[in-house]
Amino acid sequence: MNNLLQILQDRHSFPASRLSNPAPNDEQLDDIIRCAITAPDHCQLRPWRFIKIRGDARHALARVFVDAARLREPQISEQKLQKLSEKPLRSPLIVVIVATLTVDHPKAPEVEQLLSAGAAVQLMQLGATAAGFGSIWLTGENAYDNNVKNALDIDSKDRIVGFLYLGSPPDDKPSRRRPAVSEHVSEWRGD
Numbered sequence: 001m002n003n004l005l006q007i008l009q010d011r012h013s014f015p016a017s018r019l020s021n022p023a024p025n026d027e028q029l030d031d032i033i034r035c036a037i038t039a040p041d042h043c044q045l046r047p048w049r050f051i052k053i054r055g056d057a058r059h060a061l062a063r064v065f066v067d068a069a070r071l072r073e074p075q076i077s078e079q080k081l082q083k084l085s086e087k088p089l090r091s092p093l094i095v096v097i098v099a100t101l102t103v104d105h106p107k108a109p110e111v112e113q114l115l116s117a118g119a120a121v122q123l124m125q126l127g128a129t130a131a132g133f134g135s136i137w138l139t140g141e142n143a144y145d146n147n148v149k150n151a152l153d154i155d156s157k158d159r160i161v162g163f164l165y166l167g168s169p170p171d172d173k174p175s176r177r178r179p180a181v182s183e184h185v186s187e188w189r190g191d
């Protein structure tokens with residue numbers, strides 16, 4: 001098997017807390033995002049964009065998460081808020097992937113645009129792996145919260161497809177059991 005195929009087959013996520021410095025620098029991140037924007041994209045709508053959050057801005061993101069959680073759940077415990085505030089600090093770099101969907105497009109329904117954005121995230125993960133970095137795609141309630149979108153200058157009509165946490169992977173790579181191909185493949189023979 002060639003090297004690239006092996007890299008693709010071996011890709012796996014890391015817990016965000018296991019991703020450390022150095023994160024991809026701006027040049028390396030551009031390379032990773034160049035992979036993302038090869039995502040299949042019906043009618044070239046380019047329905048995705050990428051917001052990078054690194055360094056101290058992660059503390060600001062933590063405050064956004066906490067404020068949004070208080071509004072979602074006024075009775076939330078301080079313990080839960082503390083946990084939430086630590087989330088963005090787990091990895092040195094977070095990229096928010098945003099999908100802007102064109103409603104009632106004559107050829108590319110919204111679901112296809114969303115699929116394109118999902119493909120973009122996965123291509124980022126593959127690009128990051130090939131560049132020697134680790135990542136994990138996370139969402140959670142914050143991804144669907146208009147107060148979070150507002151704080152990040154994202155229109156409430158747009159979707160946060162994911163928070164991609166990025167950094168250098170640990171030395172001990174968890175081996176993920178993948179299903180056998182045969183469990184997911186059938187052949188239709190037309191008879």
Ligand SMILES: Cc1cc2nc3c(=O)[nH]c(=O)nc-3n(C[C@H](O)[C@H](O)[C@H](O)COP(=O)(O)O)c2cc1C
Pocket residue numbers: 011012013014136137138139140161162176
């Ligand atoms: C759209 C999407 C959202 C996800 N959100 C979360 C999440 O919020 N929390 C989580 O633990 N895993 C989440 N995952 C799963 C992880 O990104 C990851 O795929 C999973 O841990 C399996 O690891 P693997 O990528 O090595 O197979 C999400 C995956 C997708 C596709």
